[in-house]
Amino acid sequence: MTTTTTLPDPVIDADLLTKTYKLGEHEVHALQGATLKIYPGDLLAIMGPSGSGKSTLMNILGCLDQATAGTYRLDGVDVENLKDDALAEIRNRKIGFVFQSFNLLRRTSALSNVEQPLIYSGLRSRERRERSASALRAVGLGDRLDHQANELSGGQQQRVAIARALVTDPAIILADEPTGNLDSKSGAEIMCLFQRLNEQKGITVIFVTHDQRIASHCRRIIRISDGKIVADEVNADQLKACIDV
Amino acid sequence: MFLIEVIRLAFRTLRSNPLRAVLTLLGISIGVGAVIALISIGSGVQRYVTDQFTSAGTNVITVTPGRMQRGFGGGAFAQPAQLTMSDWRAVANEVQGTSAMGVSFSRASSIIYTGKSSNVNINGVSPQVGAIQGWTIASGRFIDDADIASRSRVLVIGQSVAKDLFESGEDPIDQSVRVNGLPFRIVGTLVAKGASFIGDQDAIAFVPITTAQERLFGSQSQGTSGERTISTILLQANDDASRPAVQRDTTQILADKRKIEPGEPNDFTVLSQAELVNSFGLVLAALTTFLGAIAAISLLVGGVGIMNIMLVSVTERTREIGLRKAIGAKSGAILSQFLIEAIVLATLGGIVGVLIGVAGAALASRLAGIPADVQPASVILAVGFSTLVGLFFGLWPARRASRLSPIEALRFE
Numbered sequence: 295m296t297t298t299t300t301l302p303d304p305v306i307d308a309d310l311l312t313k314t315y316k317l318g319e320h321e322v323h324a325l326q327g328a329t330l331k332i333y334p335g336d337l338l339a340i341m342g343p344s345g346s347g348k349s350t351l352m353n354i355l356g357c358l359d360q361a362t363a364g365t366y367r368l369d370g371v372d373v374e375n376l377k378d379d380a381l382a383e384i385r386n387r388k389i390g391f392v393f394q395s396f397n398l399l400r401r402t403s404a405l406s407n408v409e410q411p412l413i414y415s416g417l418r419s420r421e422r423r424e425r426s427a428s429a430l431r432a433v434g435l436g437d438r439l440d441h442q443a444n445e446l447s448g449g450q451q452q453r454v455a456i457a458r459a460l461v462t463d464p465a466i467i468l469a470d471e472p473t474g475n476l477d478s479k480s481g482a483e484i485m486c487l488f489q490r491l492n493e494q495k496g497i498t499v500i501f502v503t504h505d506q507r508i509a510s511h512c513r514r515i516i517r518i519s520d521g522k523i524v525a526d527e528v529n530a531d532q533l534k535a536c537i538d539v
Numbered sequence: 540m541f542l543i544e545v546i547r548l549a550f551r552t553l554r555s556n557p558l559r560a561v562l563t564l565l566g567i568s569i570g571v572g573a574v575i576a577l578i579s580i581g582s583g584v585q586r587y588v589t590d591q592f593t594s595a596g597t598n599v600i601t602v603t604p605g606r607m608q609r610g611f612g613g614g615a616f617a618q619p620a621q622l623t624m625s626d627w628r629a630v631a632n633e634v635q636g637t638s639a640m641g642v643s644f645s646r647a648s649s650i651i652y653t654g655k656s657s658n659v660n661i662n663g664v665s666p667q668v669g670a671i672q673g674w675t676i677a678s679g680r681f682i683d684d685a686d687i688a689s690r691s692r693v694l695v696i697g698q699s700v701a702k703d704l705f706e707s708g709e710d711p712i713d714q715s716v717r718v719n720g721l722p723f724r725i726v727g728t729l730v731a732k733g734a735s736f737i738g739d740q741d742a743i744a745f746v747p748i749t750t751a752q753e754r755l756f757g758s759q760s761q762g763t764s765g766e767r768t769i770s771t772i773l774l775q776a777n778d779d780a781s782r783p784a785v786q787r788d789t790t791q792i793l794a795d796k797r798k799i800e801p802g803e804p805n806d807f808t809v810l811s812q813a814e815l816v817n818s819f820g821l822v823l824a825a826l827t828t829f830l831g832a833i834a835a836i837s838l839l840v841g842g843v844g845i846m847n848i849m850l851v852s853v854t855e856r857t858r859e860i861g862l863r864k865a866i867g868a869k870s871g872a873i874l875s876q877f878l879i880e881a882i883v884l885a886t887l888g889g890i891v892g893v894l895i896g897v898a899g900a901a902l903a904s905r906l907a908g909i910p911a912d913v914q915p916a917s918v919i920l921a922v923g924f925s926t927l928v929g930l931f932f933g934l935w936p937a938r939r940a941s942r943l944s945p946i947e948a949l950r951f952e
């Protein structure tokens with residue numbers, strides 16, 4: 295029994311991550327010792343100028359890539375020495391991705407799109423459908439289950455993508471410029487949805503963005519420059535994304 | 540369970556681009572269709588020919604004058620050797636292990652009845668020839684020993700002759716007809732055997748051999764030695780096991796009687812039906828295999844088509860692959876997805892090909908009058924082979940897909 299619990303265990307615990315790309319003779323130090331802890335239930339933005347290493351960091355945090363050096367614990371699992379297939383399993387169980395360009399399967403129903411990660415979890419068809427339907431209801435698309443992905447509006451497509459990220463009940467959701475391809479109204483709706491999911495269900499969301507508007511809705515903002523974390527602050531005046539209700 | 544999911548996925552993907560799927564599949568279908576059609580027709584012809592030979596009776600050995608020069612089919616005889624009645628008697632008296640034997644003397648002629656005529660082979664035969672050749676009496680009787688002894692002018696006719704000469708409903712039995720100006724009485728009709736690759740088998744008539752040699756074709760049957768000549772000796776061996784011995788003994792008996800020196804070629808031919816069937820069957824089987832192999836090459840071409848389309852598909856779906864990896868697909872899952880897509884494509888092509896092949900074989904046999912046997916084994920083999928083609932040609936594209944890095948795949952435009 296621990297009696298000194300002040301904070302829960304961090305869901306992301308990264309220490310001195312570096313990433314070096316070799317381009318022939320030349321070396322690119324995309325990350326130069328990034329250290330960060332993220333706790334469950336956070337809503338956080340990683341910001342920085344183009345080429346500062348945001349995507350590199352996100353790929354590592356998302357277990358799509360591995361750091362050259364440093365340690366990374368995700369939800370209690372050391373991932374730095376895992377093989378490809380083990381990483382795939384980690385991504386399946388612990389991470390939900392939301393991309394700028396949605397990345398839905400065309401000519402495939404919303405429900406079936408959301409089901410895809412659960413196929414790789416090895417779930418039976420009935421349970422998959424039930425969980426996918428409830429994930430779609432959670433993003434407000436309970437009446438669009440059988441619509442083809444390419445017949446939905448951009449905002450709706452991104453909601454399907456969010457449902458797909460939610461459906462595995464992951465430890466974190468990584469969203470890379472999720473409003474980048476949306477008009478401002480749909481973008482606001484998506485941010486409202488993220489905020490609501492975060493507040494009501496305690497889902498941990500990490501945005502990777504250079505969009506100040508996204509960051510202003512977050513509780514915490516990490517700034518990165520030249521592969522180093524240069525600022526990590528609580529956003530004192532976090533904006534409410536949901537206008538009505 | 541995962542496999543079912545992947546197969547379902549493959550079908551969904553193929554349905555999302557049906558035109559491309561059909562065109563790709565057609566490459567395989569044409570190959571499989573050609574294989575099935577050719578093998579069906581080949582084995583149909585083979586069975587047909589075998590049936591024709593064996594309908595004349597199994598284990599039948601024929602002795603004909605002259606030496607067969609070219610192997611099968613040529614039938615060119617070197618010198619005009621003659622077999623005579625004494626040759627027949629020597630064989631009949633000495634050879635062991637037969638269940639029936641007979642002799643014939645045949646010439647082409649015509650049968651006249653009330654102004655109508657029928658051109659046929661008139662076969663002068665001994666009584667057992669009918670049974671050895673596999674004829675069945677439709678009405679009346681066959682030639683018997685009394686007919687032989689009395690050289691009677693009686694005639695047994697095949698169905699084509701009956702059709703030529705008589706109206707339907709008219710009974711040929713006991714009608715009087717003329718052959719070479721002589722009056723003959725019809726004593727029997729034969730059950731039809733049907734057409735064969737050597738012509739209409741039912742255009743035939745039998746008379747006693749003595750009548751043929753002495754009354755109908757007297758001058759033609761006069762041998763150089765003064766004896767009556769014959770066309771064929773027919774022997775039916777007891778069974779398969781005794782056939783070689785009968786063949787060997789017959790050859791020896793005739794060589795001795797005809798005083799052929801050891802080492803000299805015989806001036807007669809002893810041929811067994813089985814040999815004929817076998818050699819014909821071998822030729823046809825080789826031909827069928829050869830044609831099948833050529834058709835199989837087109838199957839490989841179809842396989843290359845599948846590989847091409849799968850490579851295009853992997854490139855087009857790079858982002859999908861990246862996404863699937865991001866949401867947790869292992870390399871094996873991606874590999875099996877693309878592999879099974881190729882296999883489904885090829886197997887569907889194979890099944891469509893079987894339908895094309897069966898239809899093609901049926902059409903060919905309808906148009907050309909060749910029978911076609913669709914072999915279940917060749918159907919299973921062709922579909923199985925196309926599945927293998929899919930597996931083989933799908934493997935490389937699928938491996939390529941499974942090895943893509945998720946980051947690069949997601950970034951792919």
Ligand SMILES: Nc1ncnc2c1ncn2[C@@H]1O[C@H](COP(=O)(O)OP(=O)(O)O)[C@@H](O)[C@H]1O
Pocket residue numbers: 315316317322323324342343344345346347348349350351
């Ligand atoms: N695969 C790669 N190979 C070589 N250099 C790369 C690769 N990916 C990124 N980089 C380099 O690493 C640095 C950081 O890139 P990135 O993480 O994409 O930045 P951001 O997402 O913040 O724009 C850049 O200088 C970029 O050119």
Ligand SMILES: [Mg+2]
Pocket residue numbers: 348349350
């Ligand atoms: Mg970037």
